[in-house]
Amino acid sequence: MEQAERQPTDSQLVTSFRGGEPAAFEEILRRYEAKVYSLVRGMTRNDADAQDSLQDTFLQVYRNIASFKGESSLSTWIYRIAVNSALMTIRKRRHDEKSVPIDEYMPQFEEGGHRVAVLPDWSPRADDLLLNKELATHLREAIAALDPEYRTVFVLRDQEGLSNEEVATILDLSVPAVKSRLHRARLFLRERIKRYWWGTIKPHGMFSNRRTGAAGCR
Amino acid sequence: MKSCKEIVDLLSDYLEGDLPPGELEAFEAHMALCDPCVDFLESLKRTRSLVRGLREEDVPSEVHDQLRSFLDRLQGPRS
Numbered sequence: 001m002e003q004a005e006r007q008p009t010d011s012q013l014v015t016s017f018r019g020g021e022p023a024a025f026e027e028i029l030r031r032y033e034a035k036v037y038s039l040v041r042g043m044t045r046n047d048a049d050a051q052d053s054l055q056d057t058f059l060q061v062y063r064n065i066a067s068f069k070g071e072s073s074l075s076t077w078i079y080r081i082a083v084n085s086a087l088m089t090i091r092k093r094r095h096d097e098k099s100v101p102i103d104e105y106m107p108q109f110e111e112g113g114h115r116v117a118v119l120p121d122w123s124p125r126a127d128d129l130l131l132n133k134e135l136a137t138h139l140r141e142a143i144a145a146l147d148p149e150y151r152t153v154f155v156l157r158d159q160e161g162l163s164n165e166e167v168a169t170i171l172d173l174s175v176p177a178v179k180s181r182l183h184r185a186r187l188f189l190r191e192r193i194k195r196y197w198w199g200t201i202k203p204h205g206m207f208s209n210r211r212t213g214a215a216g217c218r
Numbered sequence: 219m220k221s222c223k224e225i226v227d228l229l230s231d232y233l234e235g236d237l238p239p240g241e242l243e244a245f246e247a248h249m250a251l252c253d254p255c256v257d258f259l260e261s262l263k264r265t266r267s268l269v270r271g272l273r274e275e276d277v278p279s280e281v282h283d284q285l286r287s288f289l290d291r292l293q294g295p296r297s
Binding site (some may be wrong): 029160194 | 221222223224226227229230231234236244254255258261262265266268270271272273274275276277278281282285286288289292293
């Protein structure tokens with residue numbers, strides 16, 4: 001029976017590169033370019049910033065791989081470089097960042113713990129995103145409005161699909177801290193979508209009242 | 219009986235299957251009697267599905283090409 005060609009592991013590639021094989025770096029790049037791009041694009045929410053962060057990440061990987069000690073996995077190490085690079089990029093343009101106070105979008109409760117819901121709970125189905133570009137635009141804006149400390153956790157966990165433990169290692173946070181930030185980020189986005197859907201948020205002034213007459217159905 | 223506020227705090231853990239058995243039982247007991255919390259959970263699930271659809275899957279070709287030429291310059295001429 002034919003055996004599938006065995007791919008070198010990440011740590012074998014690191015060893016090969018240190019041993020003077022440039023092709024090993026090519027393979028590292030091939031494995032991680034799209035992952036890093038998706039991460040930094042998700043964090044910076046901007047094409048030019050994502051391109052800068054991508055380039056900066058691989059520059060640092062190239063320069064520092066000789067000192068990579070292997071205490072964490074190569075992927076964790078690369079993600080950490082990428083996160084720091086993206087955060088630096090975000091800080092540089094902080095003056096025009098539009099983070100929204102997250103507490104304004106947390107659910108409100110009465111004294112007995114019952115929720116105060118001004119609008120009914122509703123959010124579109126995943127299929128709707130494909131059909132509704134305006135909704136996708138709004139959702140991207142909502143993610144961009146998250147404070148970077150929440151956005152970073154959210155992108156790593158819910159968009160890139162890393163585990164809570166991996167995110168905690170990359171960001172040097174405890175797992176409960178990751179879970180707490182993630183939960184608040186999800187609640188924020190849920191509320192933003194809900195308000196958008198019921199017409200109480202205007203994305204780029206594109207519409208006024210989206211669901212006239214429906215808001216009374218509680 | 220847990221309050222809605224306590225239930226909302228547990229929603230992400232529930233979605234990820236991280237609730238310990240005792241908490242899960244209390245969570246489900248509340249959900250069986252509270253339609254607003256069921257709706258809230260459903261909307262949170264949908265939010266997660268929606269954002270997954272926004273992931274940038276591909277590196278734009280011009281970004282890829284520029285990274286390649288940048289790294290080629292960095293590595294210098296090869297023999």
